[in-house]
Amino acid sequence: MITIIGAGPAGISCALYLKRANKNVQVITNDKSALCKAKYIENYYGTGKIIGKELYNNGIKSIQELDIPVIKDEIINIQYNDSFILEGINNNYNSDIVVLALGKINNRTYIKGEEKFIGKGISYCATCDGFFFKDKKIAVIGNGEYANKEYEYLKNISSNIIRLNNDDINEIIGTDKVTHINLKNNTNVEVDGIFICDDTIDANVLCLKSGILTNKDGVVIDENYQTNIDNIYSCGDLIPGIKQISKAVNDGMLVANIIISRR
């Protein structure tokens, strides 16, 4: 099974080419494509002026017509045994090959003070870093399903957890490590650790947790679009290069052809 995470132009294009080569392929999406934010698209081949969200839905429809399963879920971790286990909010999925088409990396804005304290109290991964905050004061930031999952995990580590939203926070404050959060209502909350989850898991965070190498331009790939992990590929806005639909579609096709020619 080949699993594509992401149903934007890159993921859909990749799925189309794989399916036409008779590969067993599925697509998982949490419907957070950049396209859904674009009012109109006016520079893509053959569509004329089209609403971004409409083009996104057309893409999904076109692969569903080829009987490619499109699963609504959010992948929050990738683990490895003999094959990959994609851990979703709703389900886990096994896969031999994974294509990451998650869209742009570093797409979120830092909370004031956040960047300064990364690794000094700020964490993006409860399973990686929860250990360091046993019985300490913890804040979980974000109120989506992903934040709920991280909270459930951290509950086993400390009973002293507060839940906040990104919007509640004015600034994260500390010395050589985080000491408290200054809220918009001008009160302070003392904390030792802050786990940032946002509304949905950020592409960068999924890569970080899963051990996929990134830099400021995106996921690091080799000449075959493969990441630092064998059999995990990447394409579209997630990798360095022009952030446009045509390029994402091209990337998706290239990755499909590489996978097809390798097996």
Place this chain on the structure above:
Amino acid sequence: MAIINGNKNNFKELINNKVIVDFYADWCGPCKMLSPVLDKISEEENIDIVKINVDNDPELAKEYGIMSIPTIIVFENGEEKNKNIGLCSKQDIKDMIK
């Protein structure tokens, strides 16, 4: 050079040489990805890698302010020279030990 299993008893002695210390744990996914990169470094470069399992030596992790893993620290003459939190490339590590 070599991969050495460090602990709180031999740590101070080990970091008197120029070494890369890898703070890791078995349950940490990105640590597993960094490990083969460090193995390569130990083959290609003239430097030892000291592995600290934070499960076994939480005191050491605390002493060096580790709150996120993987973290690697380059030590020389007992002093912290360079630090990286999270997964990084072989080239990043080579730059850290220059």
